Amino acid sequence: MxxxxxxxxxxxxxxxxxxxxxxxxxxxxxxxxxxxxxxxxxxxxxxxxxxxxVGMGDDDFLKILDGIGSTQSLVVMVVDIFDFQGSWLRGLPRFVGKNPILLVGNKVDLLPKNINLNRVRNWMQHEAKERGLRPEDIVLISAQKGLHIDELLNRIGELRKGRDVYIVGVTNVGKSTMINRILHDYGAAELEITTSPFPGTTLDKIEIPLEDGRSIYDTPGIINRDQIGHMVSPADLRKITPKSRINSKVYQLEAGQTLFLGGLARIDFVRGSKQPFVVYVDNDLYIHRTKLEKADEVMEKHHGTLLVPPTGEEAAKALPPFVKHSFKVTQSQMSTDIVISGLGWVTIQGKYEANVVVHAPKGVSVGMRRGLI
Structure with missing residues (x-):
């Protein structure tokens, strides 16, 4: 055979x-x-x-996506709301050509309970425009919990106009979980697609036939290597991946204080008036506050032991060296997020100016954005 x-x-x-x-x-x-x-x-x-x-590299995944632009299709781009920057699929217009795009924000169940979802949609619209993308619409869902799947299916039905549908996104945004939820809810559970928290689970296009002779295609996730999750062990990846609704942690910091987010990032409040730093990371991630003057000593002494993850001194040594990212937050009516790709973000309210230095492993994307919450 x-x-x-x-x-x-x-x-x-x-x-x-x-x-x-x-x-x-x-x-x-x-x-x-x-x-x-x-x-x-x-x-x-x-x-x-x-x-x-598996022996598949980025070029293999890109080749699979390259043909979408020559089709007549609706493209559904899935992003992880909790890691919007890290899960953004860069260069999407190059793949999709003139095909319309529906932007889906997954994992809405991780956001704080009192958040205004219309504000989240508007925020995503703004962030997409900043990246050169003008989607036809934005739908917020939780594939894991099954929230708003009906709304998603209705919009897909309205926008595809008899065409095929391609589901695209980077690794670990929940594309396959979303499709499995659709299959389970609409009578084809035996076709379950493999899901896991590890990158590169889907290795080729998966075709799911539709009643009108067209198909939905689940495509492999492109690996964004600037996410911190690609630098830790599978066990530690589970520890930094949120599994339930995030509870923000508020720290009233004075200039000259430091926050360690486990052993994966360090935030130095260098200059500014006393003010709250609101941290959004996995609920179980250990956060340690210390004086800035002691931060280097704490890092050297406790990385991989007190400051975990990474778990174990060998895992700590395996991380790339930390590099500094300096930010100046100006006084504003709007809050500002400092984002560490794949780990979470810290919100500074904007009432006062602040000079902040973030230390993160080399290669991890760190940046500022308009506050989400």
Whole structure:
């Protein structure tokens, strides 16, 4: 039996093969008689929460997305609201051509309970415009909780106008979870797509037929390597990935104080009046406050032990060296977020000026934006 006749893995989309267990797409011949066939890698992710590296690079993923512009399709771009900057798919117009785009903000269930969702939509509209994207509409959902899936399906139905639908986004934004939610809610649960917190789970396009002869395509996630999650172990990635609604933590800081976000980032309040720093990170992430003059000593002595994650001194040594990012927050009527890609953000209210220095591993994107909350 040749690879061409075996079809594709229902979990990640890769072509099934039975010849080499070390290559992507391997499944034992005994699995081929099942109604839904998944590769060994997907089986181990699903049942044992294990992840195995595959020999696919960024170019392989980009080639899969490159053909979208030549199709007549609706493109649904999914972003992680909690990590908007880190989950933004850069260069999207190059892939989609003239096709319309529906922007979906996933993981709305992680935001504080009292947040105004219309404000979040307006904020996303502003941020998208700043990045050169003008979506047809914005829908906020929680794929994990099943929130607002009906609204999403209605907008897809209105905007696609009989065309195929391509779901795109970077790794770990919840594309496959979103599609699984649609499949479960609308009667095709046996087609479940493999999901995990690890990047690169979907390896090829996965086609889901629609009643009118068209299809929804789940595409592989592009890896944004400036997210901090790509620099930590799978165990530590789970520790910094929010699993429930974020509870903000407020620190009244004076100039000359430092906050450590675990052992993954450090925020120095260098100059300014006493003011609140509001931290939005995973609820279980350890935050340590100290004097700026002692920060270097604390880092050297406790990185990987008190300051975790990274968990363990070896994991701490494996991180790239920290680099400094300096910011001046001017007095304003609006709040400002300082964002550390893949970890979270700190909000400064704007009532006072502030000079802030953020230390983060080299390669991690750190920047300022208009306050989300």
């Amino acid at each position: 040749t690879e061409q006749t075996l079809g594709s893995c229902a979990g990640c989309g890769i072509a099934i093969q039975t010849e080499d267990a070390k290559k992507p797409g391997y499944a034992p011949e005994s699995a081929l008689g099942r109604k839904v066939v998944i590769c060994q890698r997907c089986y181990r992710i699903k049942h044992y929460n294990e992840v195995a590296p």
